[in-house]
Amino acid sequence: MFCVLIGLLLVTLLWFNYNIYNYWTKKGVNQKKKFILNDIMKIIFMKKSMAEHLLDSYNEFPNSRYNGTYQFFKPMLLVRNIDLIKQITVKDFDHFTDHFSFISEDVEPLWTSNLFALKGDKWRDMRATLSPAFTGSKMRAMFTLMSECAQEVAKYFENHPKERKSIELKDLFTRYTNDVIATCAFGVQCNSIKEKKNEFYLMGKLLTDFTGFWRNIQFLISMAMPKLSKVLGITFIDKRVHKFFRRIIKDTIKMRQDHNIVRPDMIHLLMEARKGRLNYEETSAVQETGFATVEESEIGKKTKKVKDPITDDTITAQALIFFFAGFESVATFMVLMGYELAVNPDIQERLQSEIDAVIEDNDGNITYDVINKMKYLDMVSSETLRKWPAAVATDRVCVKPYTIAPVLPDENPVTLNVGDIISLPAFGIHRDPKFYPNPEKFDPERFNDENKVNINSHMYMPFGSGPRNCIGSRFALLEAKVVFLYLLAKFNIVVTEKSEVPLKLSKKGFNFTAKNGFWFGLELRK
Structure with a gap:
């Protein structure tokens, strides 16, 4: 009896494997043979980092424009040809407007109501509503808030010489980003360097922690079996985080309305949008905050009346x-x-020379315009995002039937059905020697005035591609540049005995993480 059950289980697995993992073969698309149990074990026990898994998939068929792969049990077409990426994300965007969603709105309404997760017209309306919050003029207003946070970081380590001898950089920079977001998005002032266990920082850690065996199991169930996930009540965001952010938003909005408080942050901008007062303002230069800044599409520039009311929960979802x-x-x-x-x-020394010159030329008065004119700082930032893109890959979901016409001799027309997923492998493209010679080398000169004109926008995608690119690229670049300016003006970032060089990527989580942490020192400059 036992042998019969085992046999039936194996037959069921083989049948399931054939039907799931031959999706692309049936469409005439190259794909590597897969077995379901092998993939589940890889996900649960994480033998490689997510970035390494993606790179393996990208390199499987180097001469193909695309190849079939799978995200858990979902078929996914990995597109490696930059002309086809442009076709899908820009020219034929109406066929691929959405991101893949694995979370039910019934289970996680705050997550499914945010700009990243919204679909179709709801996404278009919210993009048009939020885009004015990220124009150059709004960044100029937020720059002062960022500068205050960055100067606090530099000042703290100047006054605590023992602590700067060995610093875990991930801990340092999440504390800085926490303080910047708290002040720029929520109107809350924190000093997470001094107050190590402030509630805002602890909630941020809880929100972004996707490590651990059980977390991987929960994520696997959510991705592969969303209906079961709904029955089990598995949530993407901890309930404590929901409660905390709802309370913060509600209290802040009430206080501002009661006392007529105006502050240049996201809550104020969304409150203005609720009243219909927020319009997109054109800026004089698209790339005023750097080469990596993405341009807002016409969808984001249109002033639209949002069909659904902007509630406190809507504001909470966007802030979250x-x-x-x-x-x-x-x-x-x-x-x-x-x-x-x-x-x-x-x-680092060349960058510090630029910083020193800028500080001297402006008598220490660093403004929004000053920092955005720093060429080498922008080159270093751009090359960091080339070698280590903010998202290793992004996706699009086919919302209308679409056919990829054959171009190469061995290609057939590939018909995509509604619900089929496209993968845009930024990490693979950024590490492809065809686009970037010696891709493992960190070389900011790739982005000097002479070379950057040869970089096609679809072979450089640190913030995505097309109208559905990252709305916060200006904010992210400015935030990073500000803190490095103030840190490098006073310190050298140095390798210590605890530093792991070369970097070994951790197999846990979804972002780039060092296996044993990023331990470096800050050495006071003479």
């Missing part, structure tokens, strides 16, 4: 995704920039 992205992803960008500067002291 802003916090989610800014706390972890932007901090990771800063960590890796710090790592590259420490292991490339010649690059």
Whole structure:
């Protein structure tokens, strides 16, 4: 009897495997043979980092424009040809307007109501509503708030010489990003360097923690079996986080309305949008905050009356995704920039020369315009995002039937059905020697005035591509540049005995994380 049951289980697995993992083969698309149990074990026990898994998939068929792969049990077409990426994300955007969503609105309304998760017209309306919050004029207003946070970081380590001998950079920069988001998005002032266990920071850690065996199991169930996830009540965000942010938003809005308080932050901008007072303002230069800044599409520039009312929960959802992205992803960008500067002291020294000259020329008065004119700082930032893109990959979901016409001799027309997922592998493209010679080398000269004109926008996608790109690219770049300016003006970032060089990526989580942490020192400049 036992043998019969085992046999039936194996037959069921093989049948399931054939039907799930031959999706692309049936469409005439190259794909690697897969077995369901092998993939589940990889996900649960994480034998490689997510970035390494993506790179493996990207390199499986180097001569193909695309190849079939799978996200858990979901078929996904990995597109590696930059012309086809442009076709899908820009020219034929109406066929691919949405991101893949694995969370039910019934279970997680705050997550499914944010800009990243919204679909169709709801996304278009919210993008048009929020885009004015990220124009150059709004960044100019938020710059002062960022500068105050960055100067606090530099001042703290200047006054605590023992602590700067060995610093875990991820801890340092998540505390800085926490304080910046708290003040710029929520109107709350924190000093997470001094107050290590402030509630805002602890909630940020809770919100962005996706490590651990059980967390991987929960994520697997949510991705592969969303209906079961709903029955089990598995949530993407901890209920304590929901409660905390709802309370913060509600109290802040009430206080501002009662006392007529105006502050240049996201809550104020969303309150203005609720009243229909927020309009997109054109800026004089699209890339005024750097090469990596993405341009807002016409969708974001249109002034639209949102069909659904902007409630307190709507505001909370947008502030929460802003916090989610800014706390972890932007901090990771800063960590890796710090790592590259420490292991490339010649690059760090050249950047410090630019910083010293700018401070001297402006009598120490660093303004929004001053920092955005710093060419080498922008080159270093751009190269960091090339080697370590903020998102290793992004996705699009087919919302209308679409056919990819054959171009190469061995291609057939590929018909995509509604619900099919497209993967845009930024990490693979950024590490492809066809686009970037010697891609493992950290070389800011790729982005000097002479070379950057040769970089196609779809071979450089640290903030995504097309109308659905990252709305906060200006904010993220400015936030990083400000803290490095103030830190490098006073300190050298140096390798210590505890530093892990070369970097070994952790197999836990979804962002770039060091296996044993990013331990470096801050050495006071003479």
